[in-house]
Amino acid sequence: MTTLPRPLPRSLDPLPDESIIGYVLRLAHRLNLSPARLVEITGLNARQRTASIPGLSLAVHAAPDARAAFAHATRLSPGETDALFLSAFADRYPAAHPRGGPNRWGNPATLFDRWLFTRSTRYCPQCLAAGPGRVGSELGGPWRRTWRLPVVFACTRHRRYLDHLCPACQQPALQYSPPGQPRWRTTALHPTQCRIILRRDGAAQRTACAARLAADIAPTIPVSAAMLKLQRRLLSALNYERPSQIRELGQEVAVRHYFTDLQLLTYLIRVSWPHGRDLVPTADLAADLDAHLSDPTEHRHAMNGSRDQIARETPPLEASVCAALLATADSLLGLGSPRELSTELRRLFAHDDRRPGNAAWSWIFRTDRPDCSEGMRQAVTSALQTDVREQHFGSAGGR
Ligand SMILES: [Zn+2]
Numbered sequence: 001m002t003t004l005p006r007p008l009p010r011s012l013d014p015l016p017d018e019s020i021i022g023y024v025l026r027l028a029h030r031l032n033l034s035p036a037r038l039v040e041i042t043g044l045n046a047r048q049r050t051a052s053i054p055g056l057s058l059a060v061h062a063a064p065d066a067r068a069a070f071a072h073a074t075r076l077s078p079g080e081t082d083a084l085f086l087s088a089f090a091d092r093y094p095a096a097h098p099r100g101g102p103n104r105w106g107n108p109a110t111l112f113d114r115w116l117f118t119r120s121t122r123y124c125p126q127c128l129a130a131g132p133g134r135v136g137s138e139l140g141g142p143w144r145r146t147w148r149l150p151v152v153f154a155c156t157r158h159r160r161y162l163d164h165l166c167p168a169c170q171q172p173a174l175q176y177s178p179p180g181q182p183r184w185r186t187t188a189l190h191p192t193q194c195r196i197i198l199r200r201d202g203a204a205q206r207t208a209c210a211a212r213l214a215a216d217i218a219p220t221i222p223v224s225a226a227m228l229k230l231q232r233r234l235l236s237a238l239n240y241e242r243p244s245q246i247r248e249l250g251q252e253v254a255v256r257h258y259f260t261d262l263q264l265l266t267y268l269i270r271v272s273w274p275h276g277r278d279l280v281p282t283a284d285l286a287a288d289l290d291a292h293l294s295d296p297t298e299h300r301h302a303m304n305g306s307r308d309q310i311a312r313e314t315p316p317l318e319a320s321v322c323a324a325l326l327a328t329a330d331s332l333l334g335l336g337s338p339r340e341l342s343t344e345l346r347r348l349f350a351h352d353d354r355r356p357g358n359a360a361w362s363w364i365f366r367t368d369r370p371d372c373s374e375g376m377r378q379a380v381t382s383a384l385q386t387d388v389r390e391q392h393f394g395s396a397g398g399r
């Protein structure tokens with residue numbers, strides 16, 4: 001039994017949808033402590049190898065004793081504490097389920113799903129600009145948990161796509177740093193300042209970028225009403241106070257199956273590009289995807305059954321590109337029946353000249369199959385079987 005840490009002299013109420021990392025940044029700033037020190041004295045890094053650096057897994061989950069220690073030190077309820085982690089979405093969004101397993105050295109480790117942004121986050125500069133009340137104007141708004149879910153690409157309140165880079169140094173926001181880097185050890189940075197450490201021209205020492213990521217300025221790229229509608233639907237699917245079923249392929253399915261189907265189709269549209277170009281809801285979105293996916297490295301990586309392929313399964317950080325992929329996948333799931341989806345799948349499978357059953361996407365489908373909806377399973381199975389029949393009886397000849 002570990003001893004509980006002493007309660008802190010002051011604490012903070014978490015803001016709606018606030019992430020653990022955002023909460024640590026705001027509370028540390030309020031107490032004039034470095035975030036690393038706050039993590040240490042609240043016991044949040046119990047069981048982590050490096051006691052004073054927030055681990056890569058922190059945004060996702062913490063061990064039960066670490067959460068209990070943190071709740072005690074910050075005087076939050078266990079429910080408030082649990083809600084700060086991405087694992088709070090696990091029943092609806094399977095990628096947020098914390099999974100353990102051996103790492104490549106055989107040691108126990110937390111495994112991360114590619115459908116979580118663990119290494120950096122998207123953000124809305126206007127939401128960060130001010131939280132509620134006096135504390136909010138001093139500490140800024142919350143770094144939201146949902147910004148780390150690739151399916152959240154827009155701020156519906158400010159009607160804008162989320163950003164993902166610091167406008168000054170062009171590095172991903174709140175980028176994870178390996179142990180030893182000082183970005184978590186300073187008290188000089190506001191919770192909404194960029195913490196990337198840079199070596200500036202001519203300077204002997206590295207210093208933080210420190211650009212303000214919060215800005216109450218309207219966006220330059222508009223987000224369409226249709227995309228905002230899709231975003232609201234996805235946010236509602238993530239919300240535990242809303243129905244846990246969603247309409248897909250003419251049936252009501254569990255939200256968790258919908259998200260798995262959406263992820264699989266997003267990846268298929270990406271690797272098969274431009275075969276699904278005509279499925280993209282608008283010409284503007286199709287042009288966005290063309291610009292992003294016609295990058296020859298994207299295509300080459302996607303076709304390889306290698307580690308690069310895993311990297312390419314990772315959804316794009318860039319919100320508008322990711323949104324276009326999701327909108328296309330969602331429109332496929334909006335078809336009236338598995339049979340209709342099957343017809344479209346056959347066309348997309350044509351991207352790979354191996355038999356579809358041997359293509360990289362099919363291997364991923366087999367892994368995710370148990371988490372798919374019944375309609376999706378039917379559609380894929382039917383599309384693959386047609387191909388097998390064609391291989392046997394068609395005129396194309398065997399391979
Ligand atoms: Zn916003």
Ligand SMILES: [Zn+2]
Nearest residue numbers: 166169194209
């Ligand atoms: Zn920066």
